[in-house]
Amino acid sequence: MDIVEILFTASFWVAAIRIASPLIFATMGELICERAGVLNLGIEGIMTAGAFAGWFTVYAGGDLWTGVAVAALAGAMFGLLHATLTVPLGLSQHVVGIGVTLLATSLTYFTYRLALPEVTSPPKIEAFQPLPIPVLSEIPVVGEALFAQTPLTYLAFVTVALVFWVLYRTPLGLAVRAAGENPSAVEAQGISVNAIRIGAVMAGSALMAIGGAFLTMSAFNSFFFGMINGRGWICIALVVFGSWRPGKALLGAILFAAFDAYQVRLQQITGGVVPYQIFLMMPYALSILALILVARRATYPKALMIPYQKGER
């Protein structure tokens, strides 16, 4: 297969969208938090917790959608912890974020070991299966890539539309955006900045957890410790890449995933000549390049990482 030819195969785009799906959820989650003025570095740990919570619910007998709901709930709880520390208490968002990541990963592993003390390999569940949408999925390349995925991937795209609609078309969205730009203006409207921010962090964390659950319930069918493998950190960069806009962040996630799908295919063609590490590095290197080109003139939320103290000027 030719290096360029790959880009026109359906399977390549199917893989790109599949790889992008967890990133889309988590990027939207991070975007909501940051638009409200809170940097959420708990993302990596919250994704781990979501991956475990969703998978374990199904393993314990729940159905798949209950699993997704439990994952979201677990995420929201860690979001609440993060928000309590960073919003009313105004602690350093960096420190709290890293702390939440460490706590969530360790607590997940602890719970995992308590629940499954002696297993030879992590048990498997019946994960989400691809659900081709009639007619649409028969369109060559595009149809297969977009309309022959699992229901969770469709949910990822619905989430982007929903986040966009809420942020830009509803009073709630206006309040969220204002909380991240000019919290005093929100207060002047008689809306609690803290309530908006806590709510945004909880909702955002719930989405991150669903992103993690995608890995154990759709991309794969069992839970492994450490399987999030830095995907959360990628999403932080994707929010910047997307200039804090849902549409552009979605494009960023797909672009990154396409790089990743491309590199595994390139490894097979040119392997033996180019060291494999170059290919593994490629999506990250290209993302940094894209970040430089795209995000240079991005305007970040003005109140990002600034705790709001009522009455303070």
Next chain:
Amino acid sequence: MHENQILAESSRVSRRQVLMAGGAIAALAAVGMPVSLFAQEKLKVAAIYTVPVEQQWVSRIHKAANAAKDRGDIEYVYSENTSNTDYERVMREYCEAGHKLIIGEVFGVEDAARVVAKDYPDVAFLMGSSFKSDDAVPNFSVFDNYIQDASYLTGIIAGAMSKSNNIGMVGGYPIPEVNRLMNAFMAGVKETAPDAKFQVAFIGSWFDPPKAKETAFAQIDGGADLLYAERFGVSDAAKEKGVLAIGNVIDTQADYPETVVASALWHFEPTLDKAIAEVKAGTFKAADYGVYSFMKEGGCSLAPLGTFEGKVPAETMTMVTEKEKAIKDGSFTVEIDDSEPKSS
């Protein structure tokens, strides 16, 4: 004193002596039972793993240690998921706690682990390592899963089972332990499919099944109809796409009955049992225990074909049996090649 009295006295004494002696025998018998059963005290063994015990490689060590524990040879405790930065501390804690044999994996803490070993000369260390044993640290022995013999045999089967002669291989990192088995597998494939083409990829992680699965999908897109499953996730891709897979280290055929044709199994028991015997005999010294993973030592084997019984061509299985025999009697040696395998 009358004679009678003397007699009576002596008989009384002797009666007491008899009673005492009897008591002593009874006491001896009571104590003697466990003494004969536990002729030697149980060896206190501690293991330190950097990953959860579910990880394929570590699971084999854990299994062997549990077997030794169930036999009553050792007391066994372990720490899993210990990060490399914490490894030295945990080693020291186990040494201080009086464990006499420490097993584990020091691929990320080679130097630090040897320093600990020097500090505790009375404790025996048996560690998975990329380096060889060193007489300067006489209580530090090394092992690794040298199961190239079994990998080679699975390769022979793989070469016969692949129709497209295009074989995909997904690995974590190209470290000696991984390379060695991949190279042996490839050498085996060449026996039955001399013109086979290999797609080799590394995912840069030990624990990312979704990524391993994506990589395997890419190889199937590239024409592979048989995958060498070094990582979790590869067999899943093979199952979904209806191609075959070869297992490594553990037997996963139960999970993938239509997919996994054969597996190269690692048995840690010979390695561990040898070390336990050496420590108990007081003869433990720096040595390379890697050889106890060889097939002739019972350290590795080809998993039963199971669901693929009868589906592998008979002449291939004859070849496998012959090679297995030759490996065991020493007339054939599988080459140990630690260089990074490349796509062809």
